[in-house]
Amino acid sequence: MLKNLPQIALFLGACAVTYVSSDAQPAAAAQPFHVMCYYDERAGIDRGNDQGKVTPKNLLSGAQAEYCTHLIYGFAIVGNDSKSIQVRSAKSEELYKDLAALKAKGIKTLIALGGAEDSKKFEKYVKLVTNVDNRKAFVESVVAFLSKHKFDGLLLQWEYPVCRDGSDCTKGSVDERTGYGELMKQLSEALKPKSFLLAAGISPKIDVIDKAYNVQVLTKYLDFVLVEGYKYNQGYSKVFETQFYNVNTTTEPSVVNTIMQLHTKGVPLKKQVLGISLAGNSYVLAAADKHGYGVAATGPGAAAEFTKLPGVMGYFEICNNVVNKGWKVVHERKNTVKLNPYAFKGNQLVTYEDTTDLLRKGKFIKDQKMLGAAVWSADLDDIRNICKCGNFPMLRALNQELRGETVVPGKKMWENCA
Numbered sequence: 001m002l003k004n005l006p007q008i009a010l011f012l013g014a015c016a017v018t019y020v021s022s023d024a025q026p027a028a029a030a031q032p033f034h035v036m037c038y039y040d041e042r043a044g045i046d047r048g049n050d051q052g053k054v055t056p057k058n059l060l061s062g063a064q065a066e067y068c069t070h071l072i073y074g075f076a077i078v079g080n081d082s083k084s085i086q087v088r089s090a091k092s093e094e095l096y097k098d099l100a101a102l103k104a105k106g107i108k109t110l111i112a113l114g115g116a117e118d119s120k121k122f123e124k125y126v127k128l129v130t131n132v133d134n135r136k137a138f139v140e141s142v143v144a145f146l147s148k149h150k151f152d153g154l155l156l157q158w159e160y161p162v163c164r165d166g167s168d169c170t171k172g173s174v175d176e177r178t179g180y181g182e183l184m185k186q187l188s189e190a191l192k193p194k195s196f197l198l199a200a201g202i203s204p205k206i207d208v209i210d211k212a213y214n215v216q217v218l219t220k221y222l223d224f225v226l227v228e229g230y231k232y233n234q235g236y237s238k239v240f241e242t243q244f245y246n247v248n249t250t251t252e253p254s255v256v257n258t259i260m261q262l263h264t265k266g267v268p269l270k271k272q273v274l275g276i277s278l279a280g281n282s283y284v285l286a287a288a289d290k291h292g293y294g295v296a297a298t299g300p301g302a303a304a305e306f307t308k309l310p311g312v313m314g315y316f317e318i319c320n321n322v323v324n325k326g327w328k329v330v331h332e333r334k335n336t337v338k339l340n341p342y343a344f345k346g347n348q349l350v351t352y353e354d355t356t357d358l359l360r361k362g363k364f365i366k367d368q369k370m371l372g373a374a375v376w377s378a379d380l381d382d383i384r385n386i387c388k389c390g391n392f393p394m395l396r397a398l399n400q401e402l403r404g405e406t407v408v409p410g411k412k413m414w415e416n417c418a
Contacts, residue, residue: 033365033402034372036226036273037068037395038112041075041088043379044095052306054379057098060107066407067395070108071099072155072374075115076145082127083137085113085145096149103150110197111146112155119159126172129161129179138183139190146196153197154187155226160203161212166231169211181217188221201226201275204258215265225267226374229255230277236300236311239283239349241293244360245337256364269370276361276373278315278380278394279307280352288347293332293339301348307380313350314380315394318343319387321350355389355397362401373398 043054060068073096079086087093099109119125128134142154159165161180162172184200191198199222203209218225232242232253243254255274263269282301285291300311307314313321321327327345331338338360342351365373375381381394390396399407 034069036070036374037378038072038376040377047306065105072110074112077118082124084141108152110153110155111151114157155199157201163208181214184221199224226273228275277376280313280350282313282350285347291344316382358397
């Protein structure tokens with residue numbers, strides 16, 4: 001195990017060096033920042049053995065419950081009739097029962113509707129939002145669903161109105177944009193009197209935002225807008241860098257650019273939640289001896305053992321590859337700006353975020369007085385201490401920055417990180 005220590009230190013980034021003063025005084029009136037945790041139900045249904053399998057109950061048992069102010073359960077789906085919200089799996093309702101224990105600890109629970117998988121069946125979403133009768137029936141179905149399963153609210157995550165797969169905005173219709181806004185209005189009118197929360201997950205791409213949404217409608221009817229700040233990927237023909245700050249120009253896509261432009265368009269920062277991914281993007285390199293951002297790739301990386309999706313690798317799977325399987329970690333800078341790390345072995349490469357990246361985003365959220373962060377997804381964190389940095393290093397880092405020592409106590413942020 002000792003031979004892996006240099007790679008572990010590289011992978012962990014801030015874990016070994018970040019400290020919190022033991023005599024630091026809490027702020028007199030701290031901003032109540034939210035840390036929202038997605039839970040992907042595939043973690044409790046499709047991942048097989050105990051190393052990959054996670055249920056809501058064991059995800060946030062004990063002290064870990066403090067790491068999330070909200071749990072966003074992903075996903076429910078739109079029924080084929082375009083009039084109803086339905087469970088994704090026959091096993092979904094068994095997992096819903098775990099949520100009662102979380103609610104007893106003060107965690108708000110929302111059901112996310114849609115997601116990347118179900119949104120590919122875009123016809124049923126189009127029929128939902130563009131038909132008056134379908135919208136009315138759907139709203140009634142949502143109220144009944146939330147009440148039956150005791151969720152605190154709904155996060156609508158259709159990816160995306162007008163723009164198919166988040167990029168092609170030529171095949172959709174402006175009627176989808178209008179109908180989506182009408183659906184938000186009708187949902188708000190039905191849910192708010194019953195004290196249910198209503199939110200939406202939206203694309204981070206400004207051109208998609210302009211075509212898919214009426215921003216003023218989102219601001220008026222939603223409790224918060226979740227910006228999916230990890231969905232800039234331009235495919236798998238080259239290794240893509242999701243930039244936090246603009247490295248080259250002020251017009252280049254970046255997380256900061258999206259947040260500030262959305263604010264300029266009318267969404268208050270205090271209503272914006274920054275989506276952060278604990279999943280890395282993986283690639284097959286065109287040449288195994290050429291790695292790094294911008295190099296040629298031939299497609300998505302091999303499906304990982306537990307997440308089982310080409311082009312995707314959970315943070316805990318990346319940990320395991322680095323610590324136990326000989327993957328090498330590289331940290332790059334461009335114009336003095338830190339880029340996200342990547343790890344590679346042979347012709348396989350994965351880009352990802354580490355604890356230093358989450359600290360940086362947490363600071364930005366605080367500085368801009370945003371509502372908070374949403375992590376996709378908490379079950380992808382290093383729950384079982386594969387990194388040797390303690391359980392939940394990513395969630396702990398984000399909470400340390402946003403919510404301080406009341407959530408992550410102790411002189412050091414993480415123990416035994418080197």
